[in-house]
Amino acid sequence: MNKPVAVMVLQKTQKKRLNQRSQTLLYLTFGSFFLVAITVAGTLMGELAVTTSFTQKNLLPQLAHPFGTDWLGRDMLSRTLKGMSLSIYIGLFAATISAVIAAVLGAAAATLGKKVDAVITWLIDLVMGIPHLLLLILISYALGRGTFGVVVAVAISHWPVLTRIIRGEILQLKEANYIKIAEKLGQGKLKIVVKHMLPHIFPQFLVGLVLLFPHAILHEAALTFLGFGLPPEQPGIGIILSESMKYLALGMWWLAFFPGIVLLATVMLFDLIGESLRKRIDPHSAQD
Numbered sequence: 001m002n003k004p005v006a007v008m009v010l011q012k013t014q015k016k017r018l019n020q021r022s023q024t025l026l027y028l029t030f031g032s033f034f035l036v037a038i039t040v041a042g043t044l045m046g047e048l049a050v051t052t053s054f055t056q057k058n059l060l061p062q063l064a065h066p067f068g069t070d071w072l073g074r075d076m077l078s079r080t081l082k083g084m085s086l087s088i089y090i091g092l093f094a095a096t097i098s099a100v101i102a103a104v105l106g107a108a109a110a111t112l113g114k115k116v117d118a119v120i121t122w123l124i125d126l127v128m129g130i131p132h133l134l135l136l137i138l139i140s141y142a143l144g145r146g147t148f149g150v151v152v153a154v155a156i157s158h159w160p161v162l163t164r165i166i167r168g169e170i171l172q173l174k175e176a177n178y179i180k181i182a183e184k185l186g187q188g189k190l191k192i193v194v195k196h197m198l199p200h201i202f203p204q205f206l207v208g209l210v211l212l213f214p215h216a217i218l219h220e221a222a223l224t225f226l227g228f229g230l231p232p233e234q235p236g237i238g239i240i241l242s243e244s245m246k247y248l249a250l251g252m253w254w255l256a257f258f259p260g261i262v263l264l265a266t267v268m269l270f271d272l273i274g275e276s277l278r279k280r281i282d283p284h285s286a287q288d
Contacts, residue, residue, distance in 0.1 A: 042085025049082035083237035106166030
């Protein structure tokens with residue numbers, strides 16, 4: 001009597017998991033397509049984003065200019081897409097560097113002995129103990145601001161959390177039987193890390209890399225907004241928002257509203273892609 005009920009419950013559970021996987025794949029596909037579209041469109045609109053037209057300045061959003069125009073007659077849609085594409089490029093580059101630093105330091109802390117582990121742990125606590133935005137400003141200012149300063153500041157300030165995750169994963173792996181067998185067979189530490197450990201932690205590394213993107217984009221925009229990031233001649237999203245603050249009191253709300261919405265949507269999409277990717281490839285989330 002209980003067998004049909006058990007079968008029905010199992011079928012419902014399997015159907016629910018299938019729906020969740022399909023939904024996750026849909027989010028991942030849509031988010032990736034949308035971000036690629038923003039990046040490509042922003043790259044193609046380089047000239048249009050800086051073209052001025054004093055006969056069309058301060059226009060409200062309309063069919064010809066969906067995001068309106070600014071005080072110089074520049075099309076805000078083009079400027080927003082160009083600024084967002086710049087932020088995505090910088091965020092991807094900085095997040096990649098930061099993730100690589102995290103992988104190297106995490107592996108070193110877990111495999112090179114207690115002294116190295118203590119030094120790296122101290123560095124993690126030091127970086128995390130400084131207010132994040134203050135650390136970004138100090139690094140960017142010390143490097144002369146600009147694109148280089150922003151990339152370096154974001155890259156060397158976002159690695160601690162991922163480093164801890166990778167360190168913990170490798171410390172658990174060290175207790176695995178196949179790792180101990182490899183050590184007894186005389187394989188060196190570097191070979192064991194590269195051949196046996198890194199492939200195992202790659203899903204965590206990839207998810208951590210993707211989840212670093214929204215933080216990198218937001219912090220790049222924040223640095224630029226405060227005047228410590230990209231130069232004013234580049235239509236960065238932070239510069240657009242900073243310049244628009246002067247005109248909000250004049251009722252030109254569209255100058256900040258639409259760029260802010262696009263920035264928020266991009267960051268949320270990156271976060272959605274990271275969470276979706278985690279559910280697809282992280283073994284700890286296989287049963288979610």
